[in-house]
Amino acid sequence: MSRTFYVNGDFVAEENAKISVLDRGFLFADAVYEVSTVLKGKLIDNKAHLKRLARSMSELSMAPPCSEAEIEAAQLELIKLNELDEGLLYLQVSRGVADRDFAYPAKSKSSLVMFTQVKNLLNSPMAEQGLHVISIPDMRWKRRDIKTVGLLAPSMGKQAALDAGVHDAWMVEDGLVTEGTSNNAYIVTKDRKIQTRHLGHEILSGITRHAVLKFAAEAGYTIVEEPFTIEAARQASEAFITSASTFVMPVVNIDGVELGDGKPGPVSKQLRLIYIKAALEHQDL
Incomplete structure (x- = not known):
């Protein structure tokens, strides 16, 4: 059928x-x-x-x-x-x-x-394993805040990641991470602050991003909306992505460097559970 x-x-x-x-x-x-x-x-x-x-x-x-x-x-x-x-x-x-x-x-x-x-969203195996990502140059146009179907550059980035044997790529412009190929990118600093790039023409204003940052603030986390480098990401306690198709998905390896013990960390796990609970209880987040 x-x-x-x-x-x-x-x-x-x-x-x-x-x-x-x-x-x-x-x-x-x-x-x-x-x-x-x-x-x-x-x-x-x-x-x-x-x-x-x-x-x-x-x-x-x-x-x-x-x-x-x-x-x-x-x-x-x-x-x-x-x-x-x-x-x-x-x-x-x-x-x-x-x-x-x-x-x-x-x-x-x-x-x-x-x-x-x-699609299996609630019980995705990758939530238990965590993602491996590589960094690549951001080749996209300058109005990424508009959600257009011009997705050839992100498709090339996704394919480059698959060819490298990993799950996804984080795009870098002027030495700073913009976002993933189809998701917003975050790190958790050593003092447990959640850092992600501020909104602007450089990234998409993610719907899941908005909800997760709200839930994170309500859970007592400090939110830092500032760009970060790949080196800062490699030294972070945790990293994760958000999107409508992944919710909160932990990142455990960046350019071959393991974060923490190489397993999904407590912050990304907690935020994923909070998001799923809210989504199942309330259609509008």
């Missing part, structure tokens, strides 16, 4: 889910996206994802394809049709179809597509 996709107002079988070759998302990566977590058939922190989607569209002068309420109604119907209990819901808005021209078209209707993915 194939999945059901959503394409511009219609729910269709996966094999029938198609867009035009003139769609600007395909031709120019002129599109934005969001990935929302689904647990027990419920969307987690989805209002925050839709708010960020609206901001991304606004930053690119892209008209919404429909109202936020209509998007969420379609999301919920898609989850129901695919009987998704645990996994992810991918949503993409492009500027739509127009003859190929670099300038924004004077008239085009934004396109909206969505699909679901089954």
